[in-house]
Amino acid sequence: MKRFVVGNWKMNGRIADLDDYFELCDAFKNPMVDVMICPPSTLISRMTNTSIMIGAQDCHMAVAGAHTGDVSAEMLADAGATKVITGHSERRTDHGETDEMVAAKTNAAWNAEMQVILCIGETEAQYRAGETLNVLKAQMAASIPDGANAHNLTVAYEPVWAIGTGLTPNLQEIADVHAVLRAELVKRFGDEGAGMRLLYGGSVKASNARDIFRLDNVDGALVGGASLKAADFIPIIDAAEQA
Ligand code: PEP
Numbered sequence: 001m002k003r004f005v006v007g008n009w010k011m012n013g014r015i016a017d018l019d020d021y022f023e024l025c026d027a028f029k030n031p032m033v034d035v036m037i038c039p040p041s042t043l044i045s046r047m048t049n050t051s052i053m054i055g056a057q058d059c060h061m062a063v064a065g066a067h068t069g070d071v072s073a074e075m076l077a078d079a080g081a082t083k084v085i086t087g088h089s090e091r092r093t094d095h096g097e098t099d100e101m102v103a104a105k106t107n108a109a110w111n112a113e114m115q116v117i118l119c120i121g122e123t124e125a126q127y128r129a130g131e132t133l134n135v136l137k138a139q140m141a142a143s144i145p146d147g148a149n150a151h152n153l154t155v156a157y158e159p160v161w162a163i164g165t166g167l168t169p170n171l172q173e174i175a176d177v178h179a180v181l182r183a184e185l186v187k188r189f190g191d192e193g194a195g196m197r198l199l200y201g202g203s204v205k206a207s208n209a210r211d212i213f214r215l216d217n218v219d220g221a222l223v224g225g226a227s228l229k230a231a232d233f234i235p236i237i238d239a240a241e242q243a
Helices: 015-027 041-046 073-079 089-094 099-111 124-128 132-143 171-189 191-195 206-213 230-242
Strands: 004-008 034-038 053-056 083-086 115-120 153-157 197-201 220-223
Touching (some): 004 197, 034 083, 073 099, 083 099, 099 115, 115 132, 124 132, 132 171, 153 171
Parallel strands (some): 053 083, 153 197
């Protein structure tokens, strides 16, 4: 499976930062893996037409209407994004997004012919209580709509306690979780589930990327902080190409 490395800029990035982005594009004119940046919506239209794919960080579940401040999948596609993240833990925490809302947003993205990177992950308390697998299975069951296939869906496992903290599960834990996620996807979606890319996210950086990419059922990474500067992101993409 072709690896997939996604950078999530979150609420960071201004026009002045784009020189650094175009350096990244220059470094990967023909990447051997799929590379995507999800900038803030304000920058999407300025970052398209390069070898790097551009995605959005969220979308509204409606096509249009009276939803002040929100952006629909149609609008993001119109701006040039081809994929969208749904269910990021910061959306779930900051905006109270439920699995049902994540499913609705995912369907909205598909209706706009966008592909989805759908995030799931357990909190630190759930991890400590040994509930990780049950939490993840429940999130996948409720947030992945029927109709998912290997083309329209990528699943990102992001332990909430690993995001932006410098902490990660150990390699065996990541491998064990991804094996269970794969089995669940195959159980529900058959061959399509076998073909869906499964990303790991949470404090991925140059120093741990290669070991993570070598794990079975890890088909790439969702990277936050280390995607903001080309100098930090380039070695992670290199690791994905070489692992
Ligand atoms: C993320 O935002 O999805 C993420 C994984 O962040 P970080 O890489 O900074 O932990």
